[in-house]
Amino acid sequence: MLAALPVTFTFRKYSKVLAAIVLLIVSGCAGTKRIPADDALFTGFNVQVEGKNDSSNRQKQMETELAGTVRPKPNFSILGMRPKLAIYNTFYTEKEKGLKHWIQTKLGEPPVLISAVDTGTVSEIMSSRLHNRGYFNNAVLSKTNIKGKKATIDWTAYVSEPYRFRKLEYTLTDSLPVHQDIQQTKAESIIVPGEPYDLEKMTGERVRIDANLKNKGYYYFSPDMLIFSVDTTVGNRQADVLMRLKREVPSASLRPYKIDDVYIFANYNLGDSLSVSDTIDYKGYFYIPNENYVRARHLLRGVFLEQDSLYSRQDHLLTMNRLSALPAYKFVNIDYKPDTTQQNKLDSFIYLTPAFKKTLRIEGRYVSKSNNFAGPGITISFRNRNALKGSELLTVEFTGNFESQVGGRGSGTPPEGQEDTNTNLSSYELGVQTSLTIPRIVSPFELRNLRTEFLPKTRIGLGFNFLNRVQYFQMNSFNAAYAYNWRPKKEFTHDVTPINLQYVQLVKITETFQELLDRNQFLRRSFEDQFIIGSMYQFTFTNQLETNRTHQFFDNFILDGSGNLINGLQSLTGAAEPEDDKPRTLFGKPYSQYVLAQNDFRYYFNFGTESQIATRLLAGIGYAHGNSTVLPYVKQFSIGGPNSIRAFRARSIGPGTYDVSQDADSLVFSYFDQTGEMKLEANVEYRFPLAGFFKGALFLDAGNIWLLRDEVNPDGSIDREGGKFESSQFLSELAVGTGFGLRIDVEFFVMRFDVGIPVRVPSMPDGEKNVLSDLKFGFKGDNSLTLNIAIGYPF
Template structure:
């Protein structure tokens, strides 16, 4: 195997060497391929990528040092028309033979397809970056411009084209910059014609982006222009625009100082051919008119209904369908207040979040009753969405549990159900699938032997539903919602089978576009296992170990064969009781083997017990990504959850029933009690030219206490899979150095770190190189196996490392992803033999996923 890999690598390197010599085959004799740009400032090499981005010409993009797109471009024939003419069009014998074979029309299409394919190769590839005096001069001027805009007004620049001596027809360009002494901002004066604007400026001048004593930067002046425009428009100056702001900079005989004058002229008025100027004024909102059911076709019809609430005027072309207080609560433009751009923006955002109206139209006009021309009337036109909406979805899936699955669902949305802009959504879902494990099925003759059905009910209220006033803590501009949901699902013939009941009382609010908060005041889950007798059919590894221990013991099998097998479930349970019972005589097992049986017993008990979770949780999410097309952004998520505390407090009032372990039970089920926290950070850097570097760091821990000594399996962590450590299958990694001996490995602590370099290959095909680091452990729970537990920082040496590469295809609305992960550091291997032990294709893990992993 090693010889084969060596041969493949040698062939690949030889192939790269041969085709790299052809990178310049399309160049003319007097042309050179640009291989590198270098910039020197005062003799020192510049490393700032912002400066290199100013150059008008860059070398061809490379993937692992190889110019793939250039090589693909070189596959195109530069003189395709003459080649086709000579080969087909001017060769009458060949031409006539093809026309007789194909037809004239198909022959023309054949010739056209040759031309189109050649053009596609050129479009998909990348033309050679040819060293050009014109482009170098343009880059020199751009460098001067960059330094000038950053305060070096006397900058000098030059360049030199340097041929590469040991490579044919290749060259680099060296740029030499002498910035000289930078200019510093000194005095800042103002010439503001309007008294109203001058007063606003003086009140907020401390927040200015241009300050005395700092180096001149053109971007600071642009940001100051943006700041002043927002300042004025959010303080009543309705008709202000950035074009009224200008700066005058004086650098004559100032000893490298810049004396700046901020100039803001009066409002310009065009009357016929003449232009006049009038001072800007502070505008107030005199009236707010809300048209709740406006459509363009109704614009000239008579209004049939109206209402007033706290100064708002509401009108309707039909009978009013909305409570006035609910609609006005979504409007931030208040009668009697000054005009603010932020009020309009917040109104747009809030109305869109309600999902009751189409995108609203907000207009301002001068109040004809005001002689001073300072009062504004705000007209808000709302067009209702349909009261009822029906949706359907369908999907096909595959996993480690099912070979093939079909899912389907539907939802029914009722808008404004109680007249206060509330939405009620009823949804149902179902699926059928074929299992991968015959043990999961009770009917071996059926192809679809797995079923799941579920239903959910969700009511969304556009306010914080709470007995006390919350406006001061969560003001309405944060777009608060109260969400109440109920859900039920049942699974049959899949593992242990189960029924799940859930109820959530949630608050959600967004202080800004980047920040969102979610608080589950109460999150109740009840999980009932229906087929616990099937446990050892599902968890076969546990059963095999149990059966081997039974053979080594003094247990009397019902099976009298040479290699007896425990009957499932009765005899398997009998053997566990036989070993762990205090009344059992000598079992013939060692102390270690006894604890192995005890571990199997405790795991079975935990995975087959019903769960009752009364939890509360809070999630903080900071996300700078504004759309799917953002390439550079940060995302930080923090979540904290506690469960069982409310029921524990009631134990002093309510007399709970207890189970055999001494845990309190509610409705016959021992309730879970734990504290759980998660921290997740993602950062993407845009490196330019379709290259992105992305990292993720995740840490989570869940600690049981009080009424529980373990975590419900639905709240634990797992490692591996296409969105985690891609060198291991999902649930195959960890815990610790145990070597994933169980079917579904989970634990209550997790660390994960990922790094990925993404790059364009050809057209919509993308490539990636990645490194994934992480593992799961048990900590402060009832697991006592040392290999599973995290006992100190020394256990960080059990972090698993996976590395590999991937190929993706971008469909714009989603990305189809294929990754190959190799076990680089495997903590399951003996110490000293963990690095690159199974680093080969035969032990690699192949992942298929939708969209990027993080």
């Protein structure tokens, strides 16, 4: 994640640029600068459907559909302004090259003239659309309104009660099996008696029947072999729909086929000879040429075409999707040919083109992390897409980062009389992470092969990381995991990690850091050498793959636990009860015991042209118990930053009303992130198009983190006073921020610039928490703007 970048420039420095942009937009919003004398700018239109006797209540739906037929569309506008037209007018040139020409053609848009709109043709298209929806008697009229150099058009469609389906009949009398198979599908018809006549439903009915037949062996059948006739003479505005097969249909299309031989070319490249002489017969499949690339027993888990089974489009697509997901292959194609010796049988040919087996990638970068540490980094990544001849993906990543703290933490200024210790903090980090992803479920139990288009996976991970905070400590961390991932349906994903191991070890600390640990009990327990031994379950639901939905949902639930099984086993064996200063150990080291749950729910409302309201509600809670009194530092919650509350620096809020700048220890103020055991965050964002790949956003964020219990330091003082969650006052402790953003969205890449405006700061005294009136138009100091530069959308 790319966090907020430190920004040192002031708002005044760029005020002239912003003013110029505003003047540019205003100067071109009229858009009539280059309109011919005898013409006008087409600025908008209105479509209205008048149907006093129409009982179908489809007027609004039909108005939207008819509006989509208007061509050409008026120039893009927002809030009454036409920025793309303004750019075109401002940078207009008759030259066909140069910077002005590029801006004019790529970012601008020429004026759409009223003379370009053929109202007669558009009205005919609208009338045809109404006819297709059952309004056989309709009239469409248009009126052009010209005022000065601008023009609008009003279309009015007059309709009456639509014709409705009375019945659907399949006129199939032939004794061929295809007629019987079509007749059996009638109960699933999408043409329902009593509903308004709809040509689109009739077309959909042909497609539905074809899909059904394709799964019953009719390989050569197609929807255009079915023909409809409609009888509207039955009276009372009703229509009888008759469906039959065309008279001249190839005989091959009217009979089902079975799969005979299945040939798998496991190492195929264009131009290869298709000789099948060098073949392995494995469980009835012809595997060509050998198992030197991917072993047949592993590959056949993704093949659902079986000998002597009826051809099925469903099995065909399932096989395509499963094989395409294998890392070892970049192209998959399946072809069928009639068997030369047996009638009504097909031979199947599966062609698998290998991907590059091994790749090495070196990536250099300059990173800015959530704790304001910034510096250069390098990642060397090695990939083997077929490590064990089963299409296993082996990834080894070596990382190195050098960082120094380049700016404040966004929490204010140091306490009075203390020196700002934000400078000269530096660190470096070295790590290696190895993962093996196996495209199947590997378990001690025999499991049936899931009939899902998504590849089930087993992940094995192992890693080591060394962190050196030069002024404070050196830390080693080890991790290992064994996990399963599968998707029974496209909306649901399950991720189970039965083995999740981590070990964190402080190997060297400075005297200054030791003094700090001795004084701060919470910090000392967070940095203790400890094991994290547990399991994790993650469930995700989303329907965002269905891009045409008006309402889209996403929900991700995580349940994480550590030490519970180990602690239970030790209790059964009679081990001494754990104490705060004497926890139970494993291999001589304490282990964490906790349970943690988090849910991330999102709702997206899509409307207009690329406009969207995106909302998110995120809640999490973690509870340390038994062998632990504090959650491990890596499991604690934080809030703020470019993907959270964007008016505040990352990890600079909370817990509760705790004010880190008033902490008695300057090291705490300067270095450590603000974390908690409970989190609540809500976001709402309005996203809208601007021009081309430029998108805009207005947002409102709120949230905070809290502690579940007070931590008492050795001197009797409460650590992070005000951080405990109180149900009666948590709403008054929410941090609130708003702002606006610009996004450069080129489909495969999104660059985001968000300006956050603080509204409510929970750490401020009562009566002073609302800071909007004290806003400073700059990016430096308290109550100032926060610029977030990030990759991708925040949620």
